[in-house]
Amino acid sequence: MHHTQKIWMALAVAALLSACAPMGQQKPLAHAIDATSLQLSHGQLPHTQTEFWQQLNDPVLNQLMAQTLQDAPDLAATRARIDGAAAQYGLARSQTGPHIEADATYNRQRFSEYGMYAGLFGGQYMNSFDLSLKGAWEFDFWGKHRAQMAAAIGQQNALQYELEQTRLMLAQAVLTQYVQWQNLLRQQQVLQRRIAVQKNAAGLMLNREHAGLLAGSDVYPLQMGAHQLQAQIAQIDGQIDAIKHALAALSGQAPDALRNVQPTMWKTVPTVAAANVTADLLGQRPDIAAQRETLQAASANIKAAKAEFYPNVKISGLVGLSSIEIGNLLETGAKVVNILPAVTLPIFNSGALKAQLAQSHAQYDLQAAQYNKTVLTALREAADALSDAQATAKQSQERLAAWQLLQKASNAKAARVRAGLDNKLSMWQQQDDALAAEGLYQSALTAQRLAWVNTQITLGGGFNAAANHSESAGM
Structure with missing residues (x-):
């Protein structure tokens, strides 16, 4: 609950900050005759x-x-x-409205013997199998x-x-x-x-x-x-x-x-x-x-x-399955969930x-x-x-x-x-x-x-x- 409160507080602060984005001086609109x-x-x-x-x-x-x-x-x-x-x-x-798309990917990758994962997978070929539903909703x-x-x-x-x-x-x-x-x-x-x-x-x-x-x-x-x-x-x-x-x-x-x-x-x-x-x-x-x-x-x-x-408020999410072995792809432990609220602030954009x-x-x-x-x-x-x-x-x-x-x-x-x-x-x-x-x-x-x-x-x-x-x- 404490984590959720922080998220909503960040959204509120963002909204207040956005109110400071100046629109500048605009001329009065032309008059349409009637x-x-x-x-x-x-x-x-x-x-x-x-x-x-x-x-x-x-x-x-x-x-x-x-x-x-x-x-x-x-x-x-x-x-x-x-x-x-x-x-x-x-x-x-x-x-x-929300945008939802399905994604199925297979990836085979060789890991560097000198890279970040050299101690675990260096020099090895690894498979990755992923099934997911991705969604995003931008609030108007x-x-x-x-x-x-x-x-x-x-x-x-x-x-x-x-x-x-x-x-x-x-x-x-x-x-x-x-x-x-x-x-x-x-x-x-x-x-x-x-x-x-x-x-x-x-x-x-x-x-x-x-x-x-x-x-x-x-x-x-x-x-x-x-x-x-x-x-x-x-x-x-x-x-x-x-x-x-x-x-x-x-x-x-x-x-x-x-x-x-x-x-x-x-x-x-x-x-x-x-x-x-x-x-x-x-x-x-x-x-x-x-x-x-x-x-x-x-x-x-x-x-x-x-x-x-x-501010532009958008929530993105993903739910799916991921495994390095295809036989484990449908196991409960292969479940992946990701929710990402995002706020875009027009603070500085060079006019x-x-x-x-x-x-x-x-x-x-x-x-x-x-x-x-x-x-x-x-x-x-x-x-x-x-x-x-x-x-x-x-x-x-x-x-x-x-x-x-x-x-x-x-x-x-x-x-x-x-x-x-x-x-x-x-x-x-x-x-x-x-x-x-x-x-x-x-x-x-x-x-x-x-x-x-x-x-x-x-x-x-x-x-x-x-x-x-x-x-x-x-x-």
Whole structure:
């Protein structure tokens, strides 16, 4: 009992001594901005749907999106990082419990004739047989391993949110390319109709030239215009091929996989309810949630670094059998027992622990700056997206009105030609103007569709931080 009391007294003295290990002067941690400091209102933004593109009822798009979100290399890479974070958590957790291992050894040794055991075994070969169970348990009095576990969980959650952000970026890339593909096909159709109109006008001019009513130079501008429009069609063919190649790469397919695929031509444009940016955006964006989890992990790393300034208490033990004759190995007298409590004191380490703590503080400050930047960028992107959605909707309305007016003028001109009150040349010029206005209107619709896509992405694409945190906590 007297011996046991000495051991516990030594442990108590060690704990008191460790309290003297100075942490040094550390700068205050950086402040992470929040909705209150940003003076954001607590109204509700329009909440987007998960897989929001399905409301378009486009089977071609749905197939492309499903394959992209299943086979994209970026997603596979993030999933691998999540597995690595899970393994890191398992490693941190393993440090909180006892470690036990079995050991069986056989040793044959010749002893020196001049060594410590020369009188007993000098010049002899001796055998040694050992069977043992070894164990060690490090007590986590100061929460070092618990903090490491919390940091690993935070990093794993952050990667889960990064996976959601990667999905959103891939969805945006697919939708952007798809909408541009639709627009290029519409522009080609308009250009082909304009070419037909200009060829009709050029034919009329040629007839007048042959009749001696016009000089040949008067026909050249119309002929040149038709060739320029043909060149634009050829250019669009190349752009469409590039889009098909890009979509194939995004969905993990060969470049020519979409050679015979045609997009569905949407008849309507989705709309976005007008709103101001509010505080709930901070819970609707996976990139913000990822940065927040990483910041919490950095905070846990600071706790782990502080725990290094306190004593590390560890108990090691061994129980087993040892004999120089294998026949005696299982005898009671071969039993070996060893218990070793150990205390590691951070008395002098040339400033290593202080530097380690300062480094963890710096990592926290860096992450806080990154989090703040992500929040401010998200607010700007959301505000821009909502403004752009309204601006493009207004622009498409104006383009539609202009096209309709020119179409009415073209129809009126055609009526005058049928009545013999006007000439066909001016009618075809009016038709070409109306077709050019239609092309501008289609471009405006494309801008409006892209604004809708961008709004869905900047508002989180159906992500919900609270729901996703509950799911990740249950993993």
